[in-house]
Amino acid sequence: MAKLPPAKFVTSAAKLEQCPHFGRPEYAIVGRSNVGKSSLLNALALQKTLAKTSRTPGRTQLINYFDFGPFLLADLPGYGYAAVSKAQQEHWRKELSRYLQHREALAGVVHLMDARHPLTANDREMRAFLLQHQLPLIVVLTKVDDVKQGELLRSVASVAEETGQDPLQFSSRTGKGRKELLSLLRGGAPEADEESDAGV
Ligand SMILES: Nc1nc2c(ncn2[C@@H]2O[C@H](COP(=O)(O)OP(=O)(O)OP(=O)(O)O)[C@@H](O)[C@H]2O)c(=O)[nH]1
Numbered sequence: 001m002a003k004l005p006p007a008k009f010v011t012s013a014a015k016l017e018q019c020p021h022f023g024r025p026e027y028a029i030v031g032r033s034n035v036g037k038s039s040l041l042n043a044l045a046l047q048k049t050l051a052k053t054s055r056t057p058g059r060t061q062l063i064n065y066f067d068f069g070p071f072l073l074a075d076l077p078g079y080g081y082a083a084v085s086k087a088q089q090e091h092w093r094k095e096l097s098r099y100l101q102h103r104e105a106l107a108g109v110v111h112l113m114d115a116r117h118p119l120t121a122n123d124r125e126m127r128a129f130l131l132q133h134q135l136p137l138i139v140v141l142t143k144v145d146d147v148k149q150g151e152l153l154r155s156v157a158s159v160a161e162e163t164g165q166d167p168l169q170f171s172s173r174t175g176k177g178r179k180e181l182l183s184l185l186r187g188g189a190p191e192a193d194e195e196s197d198a199g200v
């Protein structure tokens, strides 16, 4: 496959109505706070500081758009962060569900779960919502560098059993899973036509 152009930050949106029209497929990165969404995005882009990462969960409070050429990635606020006020949690829950239900450009969702403890109650709630709205899902286990092999195998098996699909194993530290995920994301994009100047 042709080399991707360097990924770029485009804009932030506080709600659905502020999301721009790109005319290209978009994938949302979804997962609980601190699961490694922004780090995964940086690993895909091979750029350390493209998306802000943080040891303090709940920092991404906007839909942040990144242009990867043939597709866009939307880095979303994490769910399940108890230290954010109830009112703020409720606000985000509403905005996120509106975005996920009504965003026409949304080609799919990359659902991240922590390889150490996947399928938390919040993960299951999010998954049920995504399935209910018939969004194509790519299930990813994050931080696989940080888990013992036996534990990883148990996590993979439990996710496979519950979802009927093998999760993609990813580490933003080692780059494991990067090529596989990129090719899934690119595979979902339509072929560029002759007049396209998307740069791919
Ligand atoms: N060991 C290991 N740590 C990781 C990996 N990915 C992310 N982390 C660490 O996990 C923490 C959270 O990473 P982020 O990428 O900011 O997580 P996030 O899901 O974007 O968090 P919010 O935006 O707050 O929801 C940081 O301290 C990262 O360094 C990984 O693949 N391996």
Ligand SMILES: [Mg+2]
Pocket: 037, 038, 039, 052, 053, 059, 060, 075
């Ligand atoms: Mg983040």
